[in-house]
Amino acid sequence: MTEKATPSPEAIKAWARLMRVSRQLVESVEDALKEGGLPPLAWYDVLHELAEAGEGGLRPFQLIERTLFAQYNISRLLARLEADGLVEKLPVADDGRGQTIRITAKGRETRRRMWTVYGRSIAELVGGKLSADELKMMSTLLGRLRDPPVLD
Amino acid sequence: MTEKATPSPEAIKAWARLMRVSRQLVESVEDALKEGGLPPLAWYDVLHELAEAGEGGLRPFQLIERTLFAQYNISRLLARLEADGLVEKLPVADDGRGQTIRITAKGRETRRRMWTVYGRSIAELVGGKLSADELKMMSTLLGRLRDPPVLD
DNA sequence: TGCATATAGATGCAATTGCATCTACCGTCA
DNA sequence: TGACGGTAGATGCAATTGCATCTATATGCA
Numbered sequence: 283m284t285e286k287a288t289p290s291p292e293a294i295k296a297w298a299r300l301m302r303v304s305r306q307l308v309e310s311v312e313d314a315l316k317e318g319g320l321p322p323l324a325w326y327d328v329l330h331e332l333a334e335a336g337e338g339g340l341r342p343f344q345l346i347e348r349t350l351f352a353q354y355n356i357s358r359l360l361a362r363l364e365a366d367g368l369v370e371k372l373p374v375a376d377d378g379r380g381q382t383i384r385i386t387a388k389g390r391e392t393r394r395r396m397w398t399v400y401g402r403s404i405a406e407l408v409g410g411k412l413s414a415d416e417l418k419m420m421s422t423l424l425g426r427l428r429d430p431p432v433l434d
Numbered sequence: 435m436t437e438k439a440t441p442s443p444e445a446i447k448a449w450a451r452l453m454r455v456s457r458q459l460v461e462s463v464e465d466a467l468k469e470g471g472l473p474p475l476a477w478y479d480v481l482h483e484l485a486e487a488g489e490g491g492l493r494p495f496q497l498i499e500r501t502l503f504a505q506y507n508i509s510r511l512l513a514r515l516e517a518d519g520l521v522e523k524l525p526v527a528d529d530g531r532g533q534t535i536r537i538t539a540k541g542r543e544t545r546r547r548m549w550t551v552y553g554r555s556i557a558e559l560v561g562g563k564l565s566a567d568e569l570k571m572m573s574t575l576l577g578r579l580r581d582p583p584v585l586d
Numbered sequence: 587t588g589c590a591t592a593t594a595g596a597t598g599c600a601a602t603t604g605c606a607t608c609t610a611c612c613g614t615c616a
Numbered sequence: 617t618g619a620c621g622g623t624a625g626a627t628g629c630a631a632t633t634g635c636a637t638c639t640a641t642a643t644g645c646a
């Protein structure tokens with residue numbers, strides 16, 4: 283087999299940078315959001331998916347697939363979002379176990395306000411550091427690390 | 435000013451992939467460690483830094499700089515590591531407030547066992563997906579996103 | 587020296603996460 | 617139909633994180 287138990291120095295270095303950079307970037311964004319009195323990044327992820335989904339909403343298990351959050355995590359996050367009036371839970375007709383989550387107007391508004399901060403952070407932290415071509419290269423390389431890999 | 439409030443599509447895409455991939459990779463490694471009955475990744479980070487530092491050890495604030503963990507996080511993580519006998523806390527001569535943290539033999543052993551799992555994950559998840567040149571490219575690009583940027 | 591301010595690290599308490607499990611409903615197949 | 621395994625989501629409890637603050641020592645400076 284070609285699988286190696288010991289990673290190459292190049293792999294270790296790329297890994298280490300990936301870990302460090304992603305942590306640093308997440309922290310920067312979280313700080314910026316807090317600074318603006320806004321909810322944490324996790325809320326954005328969910329609101330974003332729900333906004334994209336539109337009026338039809340999404341089932342919690344679909345949110346899990348899209349966001350990679352754990353099931354219990356989504357369950358509680360949705361409870362918090364609902365308590366804040368940012369989403370609403372609707373019963374779903376053909377499956378008595380489930381529910382559909384729909385973003386509310388207030389939820390869209392919160393998402394919009396978060397994006398002004400989040401988007402600016404992305405522009406500064408990433409957009410401002412690499413050219414468009416470099417960003418594309420980066421996306422391509424990262425896509426190959428995804429599971430399943432994205433081959434574009 | 436050249437700073438933009440709205441990120442380019444390329445920046446957004448690179449960001450999204452970075453977020454998703456890093457989460458996915460961390461989760462894979464955490465799962466592998468758990469599977470092996472080993473402590474979480476955070477322990478490795480600290481043990482690694484301490485092992486590199488050698489007999490002289492490191493002050494907690496140096497660990498904070500190196501690992502990016504929050505101060506209270508390091509404080510408690512070190513308490514757990516000490517409780518497990520993986521590190522020892524020594525008073526420091528010229529600063530009565532501080533202490534020096536040194537890895538123990540048991541700590542080195544734990545780190546070694548973690549590395550067999552961690553290293554294999556890196557080899558599979560990263561080393562196995564990109565060529566050496568691609569890994570170098572990736573490191574270079576990520577280095578530019580670091581703060582402070584690494585220009586190599 | 588003596589006070590103000592800064593730094594190193596710990597900690598009480600609230601919020602969140604992780605784990606395991608639970609409830610409720612669904613689908614299948616005898 | 618009805619027993620059974622599977623899926624959707626919630627939840628009790630322990631561990632961890634985040635926040636704010638606290639203690640203790642160090643440092644700068646009048």
